[in-house]
């Protein structure tokens with residue numbers, strides 16, 4: 001079965017081959033060495049989770065499952081609204097064909113705020129890891145559904161070498177077992193199945209208890225209300241990655257504040 005993830009991988013590999021021909025690794029490494037110092041992404045989440053929730057707020061114009069999400073799309077203004085609303089970190093889509101993202105959106109959002117920034121894209125080649133750092137990314141995403149074990153380990157090692165954090169995304173038990181073999185403390189549980197687009201918070205409810213104690217859970221996708229966060233917090237999640245529901249609001253700062261308004265602190269942070 002050819003799914004959206006397979007199609008994305010195919011065009012991404014072509015895109016990267018072209019980009020590598022245009023910009024050799026040595027040039028990219030020079031740019032990465034000149035980038036802004038990495039902002040501690042995992043550390044910021046851990047600190048936030050001590051007293052409440054860690055929120056990764058996503059800047060996302062469109063998606064393959066929803067089409068256009070926000071017409072009035074100004075990445076620096078959105079970054080500032082998220083920061084004002086109490087977000088811990090940002091996630092910025094840079095994939096163009098499926099998400100109408102752009103590398104420039106990451107650079108612009110990073111420059112507008114002091115928050116650590118995740119480059120949200122589909123990475124397969126260490127060249128893209130260096131490219132992410134050159135774009136001032138503080139963290140990259142690795143999607144286990146789309147990577148072999150050796151490939152994920154290689155990409156993670158490159159990211160850690162460059163001082164970035166790594167969010168490892170899983171959707172089922174097998175992917176979680178493979179993620180546990182990697183080093184990163186950040187395990188994202190994606191409530192959206194990237195093959196079928198089906199979304200259910202049961203994914204986090206089922207997998208959260210299986211995440212090793214020394215890792216931090218980031219519940220991703222399909223989160224709409226403060227009650228959704230409080231619900232998943234009961235299963236051990238203290239960090240959340242939210243895009244669409246905040247992107248659809250006129251007042252993004254107020255919506256961010258609102259969704260963070262019910263922290264489950266009774267059981268303490270992590």
Ligand SMILES: O=P(O)(O)OC[C@@H](O)[C@@H](O)c1c[nH]c2ccccc12
Pocket residue numbers: 058060120121143169190220221222223241242243244245
């Ligand atoms: O917009 P939502 O449902 O709040 O989801 C955000 C984020 O989890 C989602 O954009 C996402 C999760 N994993 C991804 C991998 C690639 C692209 C996008 C994603």
